[in-house]
Amino acid sequence: MKKVHELTTIKMTEDFLNDHALSFLFVSRPDCSVCHALLPKLRELLDNYPLIHLGHIDAANVEEVAEKFSVFTVPIMLLIIEGKEYIRADRFVRLEQLEDKLDQIYELYTQ
Numbered sequence: 001m002k003k004v005h006e007l008t009t010i011k012m013t014e015d016f017l018n019d020h021a022l023s024f025l026f027v028s029r030p031d032c033s034v035c036h037a038l039l040p041k042l043r044e045l046l047d048n049y050p051l052i053h054l055g056h057i058d059a060a061n062v063e064e065v066a067e068k069f070s071v072f073t074v075p076i077m078l079l080i081i082e083g084k085e086y087i088r089a090d091r092f093v094r095l096e097q098l099e100d101k102l103d104q105i106y107e108l109y110t111q
Contacts, residue, residue, distance in 0.1 A: 002046040004039075005055045010064045013057060017080055020053040022109065025078040027057045027071050034092065035075040041095060042077065048099075049106050052079070081109060 007013045007025075017023050026042060028035030039056070046054055057065050065071055069078060079087035079102070087101055 001040070001043040002052075002054050004043065005053065007055045007057045008061060010062060010068060013055065013062070013065070013068070016053070016055045017083060021082050022049075022052045022106075023080045024052050024054050025057060025069070025076075025080065026054065027059050027065055027069070027074055027076045027078075029060050029074045030058065031060075032074050038075055038093065045095060045099060045102075049102060051110065052102075052106070079105065081105070 004026075005016055007016055013025070017025075024042075024046060026035075026039060028039065043054065046052055059065050059071060059074055069076070073090055075093070076088070076090040077093065077098070078085055086105055087098070089098055
């Protein structure tokens with residue numbers, strides 16, 4: 001399964017995004033059952049994309065994440081490429097649709 005980088009501050013998140021051209025952020029809260037069910041599935045899905053780095057942010061501990069990334073609900077998933085947001089998926093995510101989008105973007109990026 002894809003390694004998860006635990007991002008516990010906004011500074012760590014910014015450094016993570018600067019260090020990795022292809023970044024996928026997963027924002028959750030401890031009391032979110034959907035978040036707990038989705039993260040392992042996301043980790044498994046992202047195994048297919050070796051250049052994408054996965055970061056996890058607990059919105060309960062890093063409250064600034066809401067303002068920085070316009071997070072109004074959890075879970076939220078963001079694919080950020082070279083500092084620009086390309087995918088935003090939130091609440092009830094269809095992994096098949098997410099995978100289709102990732103395939104398209106990843107193929108274009110890695111050509």
